[in-house]
Amino acid sequence: MLKILSILFGIIAISISIILFSANSSFITIYAQDTQYYNNTNENNNSSSLLHELKNIKTILESKVTKLATALQIASNLPQILQPPDINLVDPKVKGIPENADIEKRKIAKILLDQFKEINSILYYFNNGDIYFDEPFHDQLNLTATNFAFRDYYQVVNHTKNTYLSDAILSKATGLNLAVIATPVINHQNEPIGILLGTINFNNYDKFLQSLNLQNDTRLVMIDKNGAKLGDSYKNETSIATKSFEKKEQFSHLTSFKNTLEGKSGSIVEKFDGKESQITFLPYDIFQNKRILLLIQDCNSDGNDSNKCIENNNNKELNLINENVLTRLGSFF
Numbered sequence: 351m352l353k354i355l356s357i358l359f360g361i362i363a364i365s366i367s368i369i370l371f372s373a374n375s376s377f378i379t380i381y382a383q384d385t386q387y388y389n390n391t392n393e394n395n396n397s398s399s400l401l402h403e404l405k406n407i408k409t410i411l412e413s414k415v416t417k418l419a420t421a422l423q424i425a426s427n428l429p430q431i432l433q434p435p436d437i438n439l440v441d442p443k444v445k446g447i448p449e450n451a452d453i454e455k456r457k458i459a460k461i462l463l464d465q466f467k468e469i470n471s472i473l474y475y476f477n478n479g480d481i482y483f484d485e486p487f488h489d490q491l492n493l494t495a496t497n498f499a500f501r502d503y504y505q506v507v508n509h510t511k512n513t514y515l516s517d518a519i520l521s522k523a524t525g526l527n528l529a530v531i532a533t534p535v536i537n538h539q540n541e542p543i544g545i546l547l548g549t550i551n552f553n554n555y556d557k558f559l560q561s562l563n564l565q566n567d568t569r570l571v572m573i574d575k576n577g578a579k580l581g582d583s584y585k586n587e588t589s590i591a592t593k594s595f596e597k598k599e600q601f602s603h604l605t606s607f608k609n610t611l612e613g614k615s616g617s618i619v620e621k622f623d624g625k626e627s628q629i630t631f632l633p634y635d636i637f638q639n640k641r642i643l644l645l646i647q648d649c650n651s652d653g654n655d656s657n658k659c660i661e662n663n664n665n666k667e668l669n670l671i672n673e674n675v676l677t678r679l680g681s682f683f
Contacts, residue, residue, distance in 0.1 A: 400630040401615060404643050407562075408634050411555075411572065415636060418466060418548060419513050419531050425462060426535045426546045430454040434543050435474065435482045445496050449487040459485035468554045470521075470528060474535075475545040479504050482544065489523040498522075503532040506638055507545055511536065515637035518578035520595055521549065527595040528552060529580065531637070552589040555581025567648040575611065575640040577602025601644065606631040610642045622646055 425431055433454070439447040449456075459472035463485065471489050474482040479499030484490035498504050503516035516530040528549045535544040559570050559581045572581040577598040579589045588594060601607050605620050610633035617630040630645040 400617065400645060401632060404630060404632040404645060407570070408632060408641075408643060410558075411641070412634065412636055414468070414554075414558075415515060415531065415550075418468060418550070419515070419533065419637060421462060421466060422531055422533045422546055422548050423513060425458050426533050428458060430458050431474075431535055431546060432537055432543070434537075435476060437476070440480075440482070442496075444491060445493045446481045446483045446490050452483065456483060456485055456487075459483075462548065466548075468551055470526070470549040470551045471523070473547040473549070475504065475547065477508070477542055477544060479508075484523060492523045495522045501530070503530045503547070504545065507532045507534050508542075510638065511542060513637050515639045515641075517574040517576055517639065518552075518580060518595055520592060525592060526590050527578070527592060528590065529574070552580055552594075556587075556589050559583040560585055569646045571601070571644050571646070573601050573607070573642050573644065575642070577607060580641070604629065604644075606644060607642065610640075619649065626650055 435455075436447075436452065439451045441448055455474060459474075462472050463469055472485045475498060476482055479497050479501075481490070481493065481496045481498070484493065499508075501516070501519065503514050506514040511534050513531065513533040516532065518527055518529055520526070521528055528551065530547050530549050532545055532547045534542050535546050536542050555572060559572070560583050562570065562583060564570060564583050568583075570583040571579055573579050577600070579587075579594045579597070579601065582589050582594075600623070604622065606618055606629040609616070609618075610631050613633060615632045617628055619626060619628050621627065622629065626649040628647045628649055630647075632643045634641055634643075
């Protein structure tokens with residue numbers, strides 16, 4: 351057990367070093383894709399500056415997910431997890447194995463939950479998508495389904511045998527809006543024996559984006575490729591709520607969003623929530639999926655002519671990354 355703890359503590363230390371180094375270097379990116387620059391106006395210094403700052407934010411967010419995925423991948427190779435799941439332990443009354451069954455696997459799950467506060471729960475599936483266990487156990491008791499072969503993360507991992515970061519989903523145990531990191535459990539004979547998963551708590555994304563202290567007329571959101579919100583800089587908006595998941599059309603109808611699905615990035619002026627806004631958009635690929643950042647600035651907040659929104663903001667720097675933000679990273683990673 352001490353050896354396991356030592357390994358996981360090592361992951362934390364290495365990951366934080368990656369995050370801090372990446373945030374200060376324009377040359378370090380993790381799982382980043384080359385994006386095209388797109389504008390419905392001439393290229394300008396403002397668009398370039400905002401995209402540069404969004405790329406810094408993207409690098410930090412990538413590092414966050416990479417840390418969690420690395421922890422799951424290491425855990426999936428531990429002897430306790432590699433011991434094949436025992437179908438005879440499954441009790442339909444508790445929608446998986448009992449709380450006191452296969453204790454060694456549950457211990458690994460509890461260590462992950464203790465060390466990585468961004469994770470809501472740890473689950474283990476059989477190869478067919480049936481639930482083996484869900485930790486914490488009370489989440490398992492609250493499950494409204496016991497087979498998850500219909501989920502995007504199961505289908506991708508089952509097909510590719512590689513780690514996958516899911517789109518936003520509504521949990522069958524808690525009803526919350528969350529995402530899943532799923533990694534295959536493959537034995538020493540290179541045979542898949544199950545899938546290990548961790549669910550991501552979007553409250554951590556909210557806290558990080560809100561720590562940037564953007565101006566009142568500026569909003570930064572992270573969404574998935576369907577338009578579901580994962581994180582929001584607005585303090586009165588909670589990304590983990592069911593309501594947030596159900597409002598996907600708020601972002602998916604935007605031209606800026608549609609451009610990101612084509613791999614484009616840049617700035618355009620369009621209506622958002624009935625207001626003329628400059629939206630700077632940046633997509634990026636991570637663990638076989640896509641994430642999108644939208645920086646939304648209200649054109650009319652200072653009485654500006656909406657047609658001159660980008661022009662009037664040419665020299666406006668957001669300074670999303672600074673030493674004050676860096677000193678607070680430990681609270682969210």
